[in-house]
Amino acid sequence: MTESIVVENVSKQFTLRYHRTIKQMSVAAARGHKLSETFLALDDVSFRVEQGESIGLMGLNGSGKSTLLKLINGIMTPDSGKVLTRGRIAGLIATGAGFHRQLTGRENIFLNAAVLGMSEAETRRKFDDIVEFAEVGKRLDSPVGQYSSGEFARLGFAVAIHVDSDIFLADEVLAVGDKPFKQKCMQRMQEVRKSGRTLFYVSHAAASVQKMCDRVLVLEKGKLGFDGDVKAGIRYLHYDEPGETAEEHADAELGADV
Amino acid sequence: MAETANRVVEAPLVPPSGNSGLLEVFRRRYLLKLLVRRELSARYQGSFLGIFWSYIQPAVRLGMYYVVFAVIMGGRTENHAIHIFAGLVIVHYFTETFGAGTRSIMANKGLIKKMAVPREMFPVASMLVSAYHVVPGMLLLTGFCVALGWSPDLVGVGAALLGFAIVAVLGTALALVFSAANVYFRDFGNIVQTLTQIVTFSVPMIYPYSMVADRFGAAAPYYLLNPVAEAVLLFQRGFWTGTTNDPAATEKTDLPDHLFLIGFAHLGAALVVLVLAQMLFWKLEKKIPERL
Numbered sequence: 112m113t114e115s116i117v118v119e120n121v122s123k124q125f126t127l128r129y130h131r132t133i134k135q136m137s138v139a140a141a142r143g144h145k146l147s148e149t150f151l152a153l154d155d156v157s158f159r160v161e162q163g164e165s166i167g168l169m170g171l172n173g174s175g176k177s178t179l180l181k182l183i184n185g186i187m188t189p190d191s192g193k194v195l196t197r198g199r200i201a202g203l204i205a206t207g208a209g210f211h212r213q214l215t216g217r218e219n220i221f222l223n224a225a226v227l228g229m230s231e232a233e234t235r236r237k238f239d240d241i242v243e244f245a246e247v248g249k250r251l252d253s254p255v256g257q258y259s260s261g262e263f264a265r266l267g268f269a270v271a272i273h274v275d276s277d278i279f280l281a282d283e284v285l286a287v288g289d290k291p292f293k294q295k296c297m298q299r300m301q302e303v304r305k306s307g308r309t310l311f312y313v314s315h316a317a318a319s320v321q322k323m324c325d326r327v328l329v330l331e332k333g334k335l336g337f338d339g340d341v342k343a344g345i346r347y348l349h350y351d352e353p354g355e356t357a358e359e360h361a362d363a364e365l366g367a368d369v
Numbered sequence: 370m371a372e373t374a375n376r377v378v379e380a381p382l383v384p385p386s387g388n389s390g391l392l393e394v395f396r397r398r399y400l401l402k403l404l405v406r407r408e409l410s411a412r413y414q415g416s417f418l419g420i421f422w423s424y425i426q427p428a429v430r431l432g433m434y435y436v437v438f439a440v441i442m443g444g445r446t447e448n449h450a451i452h453i454f455a456g457l458v459i460v461h462y463f464t465e466t467f468g469a470g471t472r473s474i475m476a477n478k479g480l481i482k483k484m485a486v487p488r489e490m491f492p493v494a495s496m497l498v499s500a501y502h503v504v505p506g507m508l509l510l511t512g513f514c515v516a517l518g519w520s521p522d523l524v525g526v527g528a529a530l531l532g533f534a535i536v537a538v539l540g541t542a543l544a545l546v547f548s549a550a551n552v553y554f555r556d557f558g559n560i561v562q563t564l565t566q567i568v569t570f571s572v573p574m575i576y577p578y579s580m581v582a583d584r585f586g587a588a589a590p591y592y593l594l595n596p597v598a599e600a601v602l603l604f605q606r607g608f609w610t611g612t613t614n615d616p617a618a619t620e621k622t623d624l625p626d627h628l629f630l631i632g633f634a635h636l637g638a639a640l641v642v643l644v645l646a647q648m649l650f651w652k653l654e655k656k657i658p659e660r661l
């Protein structure tokens with residue numbers, strides 16, 4: 112087996128900047144306030160992922176899941192430790208693709224695909240499939256700024272899933288989108304998984320993680336609190352506790368990622 | 370459990386944020402092309418005249434400068450309008466590259482925050498968009514020159530190309546550094562505007578170089594330390610001197626000695642500055658996605 116993702120003693124620190132102008136800064140300094148404050152969004156996180164593994168990344172809001180995916184994706188670099196990956200990476204981070212609101216759906220498909228490393232020929236070949244999956248219909252040639260959030264999300268997912276990547280990252284992709292679309296996405300991600308691509312799936316929905324993943328990581332305030340079996344991971348999070356209403360059950364099934 | 374295919378990935382285990390800078394931009398020319406096209410279409414989006422604006426704007430600018438500095442204040446040289454316009458075309462290329470380049474990263478923050486992309490792409494794309502907008506000005510300029518009985522000479526073409534290259538390299542270097550710095554403090558956008566105004570008056574465009582040599586005397590060579598001034602002079606050699614009655618005499622009085630030597634020195638210096646700018650960019654860009 113080959114390693115697909117290696118994360119070693121990774122920490123990422125963010126600065127909370129209170130004062131940005133010279134006036135605000137001098138006032139704060141005069142009053143003896145702190146000029147800035149830092150905190151660790153990721154704190155000494157280490158794990159290894161084999162090619163073809165399907166990982167469910169869970170944790171409360173603000174626990175550092177999106178930050179971790181940004182480091183794996185290469186958007187950000189860690190302050191200390193190292194991140195290594197093998198092969199091409201595609202996916203959606205922190206809901207919604209990097210679309211340009213003034214550009215049409217068609218233009219955005221080409222631009223997004225190019226950023227993800229697809230050639231012009233490859234994009235043309237897959238274009239019809241992408242459009243069909245996104246179900247944006249006639250709106251393909253209007254600016255994506257005018258899309259509904261569902262259409263926006265569908266188009267983003269459609270492009271990312273059609274990249275022939277070795278690693279697929281899905282960060283709360285199902286947070287927006289209706290039930291049929293969620294089902295379609297789940298099905299596609301199962302295909303991704305079966306094709307031996309590494310899958311990194313962020314979700315709060317225990318049932319969908321259970322269906323999709325063979326290992327769970329749990330982040331707690333930037334620290335890796337749990338790494339192991341799916342069932343044990345969900346138990347660790349107390350997401351399986353009784354008292355759920357029927358509605359919550361339905362959510363758990365399809366992933367109400369909010 | 371689902372039976373999964375065994376996918377063999379040949380690629381090596383590497384940090385996902387590749388960092389070959391401008392080389393990476395060159396390697397991903399297709400993406401660069403799309404970004405340039407995006408900026409071009411964004412610039413004229415929703416406008417009826419569209420690309421014609423890139424003809425109207427330089428023509429109006431020229432008309433304004435001509436009326437004020439040649440008609441009202443009196444022409445300082447033969448064919449003063451061409452003298453102004455040749456300078457204007459290249460100065461405008463510089464200020465556009467610098468200004469749009471500085472804004473480029475902020476303007477693409479939606480993409481930069483969400484996807485892994487070499488950030489150098491954006492200032493470089495701005496430089497190319499600005500170069501594209503030089504074309505209408507060049508066509509107008511060439512048209513005026515031809516109307517005055519000018520025909521291009523090889524040395525002149527070389528001079529114009531050298532001037533263009535100096536501005537392209539230097540503009541890219543400045544756009545790189547300022548686009549990154551602008552993410553940290555928006556003040557850099559204002560600094561650029563101020564510098565842009567200074568540049569317009571620090572080059573021999575509305576006044577001829579002979580006046581500089583005249584007034585500054587022994588200090589005149591220092592004036593030529595300004596790469597944009599040198600680029601303007603190279604453009605004057607490319608277009609304006611050929612339109613005068615006695616080009617050889619004009620070159621003697623209105624161009625410095627060793628025009629080409631100074632030009633190549635500037636190009637060399639600009640390339641060094643570009644390398645330094647890339648190194649500074651690497652330092653600054655690390656925190657760009659989180660600061661956007």
Ligand SMILES: Nc1ncnc2c1ncn2[C@@H]1O[C@H](COP(=O)(O)OP(=O)(O)O)[C@@H](O)[C@H]1O
Pocket residue numbers: 125126127152170171172173174175176177178179658659660
């Ligand atoms: N660019 C940033 N600057 C400062 N703080 C940030 C930035 N991005 C995220 N954070 C903070 O880091 C923490 C982790 O964020 P995130 O990784 O998005 O969490 P999650 O995806 O698990 O909800 C949060 O407290 C968030 O406010």
Ligand SMILES: [Mg+2]
Pocket residue numbers: 176177178205282283
């Ligand atoms: Mg998140």
